[in-house]
Amino acid sequence: MSHAAAKTASPAGRTRDPFLLLAVPSLLLLGMLFALPIAFLLLKSFRDADGALSVAGYIAFFSDPYMLTALRRTIVIAFETTLLTLVLGYPTAFALARARGFVQTCILIAMILPLSVGVIVKAFAWSIVFRSDGVINKTLLGLGIIDEPLRLLFTETALVIGAANIFLPFMVLPIYAVIRQINPNLGPAAATLGAGPFFRFFRVTLPLTLPGVVAGAAFVFSMAVSMYVIPNLIVGERSQMLSMLIARSFLYLRDEQMGSTMSAVLLVIAAMIVIASSIILKRLSGRQA
Amino acid sequence: MNTRPPQGECGMYLDVKGITKSYRDNTVLDKLDFSVLKGELVSLLGPSGCGKTTLLRMVAGLVSADSGTIRLAEREVTTLPAHRRNVSVVFQNYALFPHLNVRENVGFGLSARGMTKAQQKVPVEEALALVRMEQYADRPISALSGGQQQRVAVARALVVAPDLLLLDEPFSALDRKLRETMQVELKALLRSRGITAVFVTHDQEEALAVSDRIAVMNAGRIEQYGGPMDLYSKPATSFVLDFVGMSMRLAGTVKSAEGRLLRISTAYGDITAPGNFIAGARVLVGVRPELISPGLPQGSPEATNRVTATLSDVMCLGAKTLIYGAASGDDCLVCEESGAYAIGLPSAGSPVTFGWRVEDTLVYPAEHRQ
Ligand SMILES: Nc1ncnc2c1ncn2[C@@H]1O[C@H](COP(=O)(O)OP(=O)(O)OP(=O)(O)O)[C@@H](O)[C@H]1O
Ligand SMILES: [Mg+2]
Numbered sequence: 001m002s003h004a005a006a007k008t009a010s011p012a013g014r015t016r017d018p019f020l021l022l023a024v025p026s027l028l029l030l031g032m033l034f035a036l037p038i039a040f041l042l043l044k045s046f047r048d049a050d051g052a053l054s055v056a057g058y059i060a061f062f063s064d065p066y067m068l069t070a071l072r073r074t075i076v077i078a079f080e081t082t083l084l085t086l087v088l089g090y091p092t093a094f095a096l097a098r099a100r101g102f103v104q105t106c107i108l109i110a111m112i113l114p115l116s117v118g119v120i121v122k123a124f125a126w127s128i129v130f131r132s133d134g135v136i137n138k139t140l141l142g143l144g145i146i147d148e149p150l151r152l153l154f155t156e157t158a159l160v161i162g163a164a165n166i167f168l169p170f171m172v173l174p175i176y177a178v179i180r181q182i183n184p185n186l187g188p189a190a191a192t193l194g195a196g197p198f199f200r201f202f203r204v205t206l207p208l209t210l211p212g213v214v215a216g217a218a219f220v221f222s223m224a225v226s227m228y229v230i231p232n233l234i235v236g237e238r239s240q241m242l243s244m245l246i247a248r249s250f251l252y253l254r255d256e257q258m259g260s261t262m263s264a265v266l267l268v269i270a271a272m273i274v275i276a277s278s279i280i281l282k283r284l285s286g287r288q289a
Numbered sequence: 290m291n292t293r294p295p296q297g298e299c300g301m302y303l304d305v306k307g308i309t310k311s312y313r314d315n316t317v318l319d320k321l322d323f324s325v326l327k328g329e330l331v332s333l334l335g336p337s338g339c340g341k342t343t344l345l346r347m348v349a350g351l352v353s354a355d356s357g358t359i360r361l362a363e364r365e366v367t368t369l370p371a372h373r374r375n376v377s378v379v380f381q382n383y384a385l386f387p388h389l390n391v392r393e394n395v396g397f398g399l400s401a402r403g404m405t406k407a408q409q410k411v412p413v414e415e416a417l418a419l420v421r422m423e424q425y426a427d428r429p430i431s432a433l434s435g436g437q438q439q440r441v442a443v444a445r446a447l448v449v450a451p452d453l454l455l456l457d458e459p460f461s462a463l464d465r466k467l468r469e470t471m472q473v474e475l476k477a478l479l480r481s482r483g484i485t486a487v488f489v490t491h492d493q494e495e496a497l498a499v500s501d502r503i504a505v506m507n508a509g510r511i512e513q514y515g516g517p518m519d520l521y522s523k524p525a526t527s528f529v530l531d532f533v534g535m536s537m538r539l540a541g542t543v544k545s546a547e548g549r550l551l552r553i554s555t556a557y558g559d560i561t562a563p564g565n566f567i568a569g570a571r572v573l574v575g576v577r578p579e580l581i582s583p584g585l586p587q588g589s590p591e592a593t594n595r596v597t598a599t600l601s602d603v604m605c606l607g608a609k610t611l612i613y614g615a616a617s618g619d620d621c622l623v624c625e626e627s628g629a630y631a632i633g634l635p636s637a638g639s640p641v642t643f644g645w646r647v648e649d650t651l652v653y654p655a656e657h658r659q
Contacts, residue, residue, distance in 0.1 A: 192351070
């Protein structure tokens, strides 16, 4: 791959950037380990047990109320998780951008360190917190806010809180990266033009941080919609998400068509979110270009 | 030059009194007093880090004062937040909103005051016409040159009819030629609209060009505040002498004081100067170079000073020529002749005499020098 060879003109008449070649190794890896298997999976969803072409899997999926409930639950939980990480992460990103030196380092470490602790460890740690005799219940009881222990473990609320905890850095970091790009004089400029705090936030801060919010939300949603270990450990069999049903189909029921079909549905949801977010991002940056 | 005499206390439009500001143990502004008359164009001139931006942001309401008061247009505004002061700022890097186009940027202040897009149309068009940017109204900010961005920033600041306009080094991002054009344009614009404005700059030529009065700042204080001519011909301190314009500078010691006349010994011979110092005082002698002539000046010998040195350099700058003598330490021997004065001049290495009138000699205490 010589430099000169890379500089051939594309059909559009523009010279290709030879630096694009730098992405080749990772694209190869992704292609072999992601795109190909996924393509096989998609193909499988259109084949019945005898290998004949059929859409029976999709018909079965979309006509089964249990499956549709699981689909809706999966989307709702992913959405709630995204919303919670946004509500918690947006102010955190500002604090992180505003802080200096030691404090900033502390927040950054607090964001990144939990990523290095395995999900399983964290999930078991929560079960200690969420138990009926766990820290939360003990505190609430002690303060007299509740009379009997709340049922926290094995609820979807606990799942959303736990998932938000895990995915929080993926919301905070993109927003933080965007905030750092913003000229710090824009707020003061808006203020001297007569804009009060609300006006400044909605007309300057929010529009300028929106690209970070969209990127973070796309990250978190696509990870939350397909999470498997966290719901398994927190809610278990009580409320199934699609990912758990997929595992059940492949591992226990040996129903490869249904498993592939559900995988395809999940993939389409995630793909739609990613595509939608990149379109929005392009629109947003288009306004600034 | 249009220099308005300062009026009495009650005439002050902007009145900053006893302002102090420290960050940790770093005192940035030190019991500073500063005032501006209505319609005046004033420059804050000073070296980097002397507190110009801090003072400007304080007047705008973006930085709080540790102590002291700020009054603007008969109002006490010391603790009023920025968005209620009606003070517009043109920031050094313009701080235009990247997500808004030119028209929306200019209309921002009007939106903040609750005006609809339709109500804004006329004033925004007017403001854009004022800075000759009408044809760029729908452009995104990133598609503008530095000079165009500066015009948009000025239009955005003026459209809200501010009580006071503050400009933080508004020309520093422009190249020299454009900078001079913009200085002339902006000065004419502000004059024609009767706007009161404070420019921050560390470029003395810019300060002399755009303002009625100049406040020379140093280390959190105002060293001298006056018209450009006052500042240049009667610098109050050696700092001002140094910072505004060029000067011949000689370190010396007072040998004797007879009435108002001092006899001062320097490394290049004794000179006479007016001043109030006791014998033995270490002083700095300053003279503006255009008041010095190479060779013997006309006039009686008692009324003139002359020092002789070796000619070290001649610099022809077009409209003027600078002649340097070899000097030791912090001293600087220089005189200025108008025009391309090269004819008949002794070449480098030959002796040259600098002569000037006694009354043009400025004397400052030596320890004032930084
Ligand atoms: N937020 C801050 N925290 C700590 N120190 C500050 C802060 N803002 C300014 N300073 C200090 O105050 C001093 C004056 O700063 P200021 O920005 O007013 O200088 P300036 O005269 O505008 O300089 P320049 O010509 O370089 O812009 C500097 O020493 C600076 O380090
Ligand atoms: Mg500054």
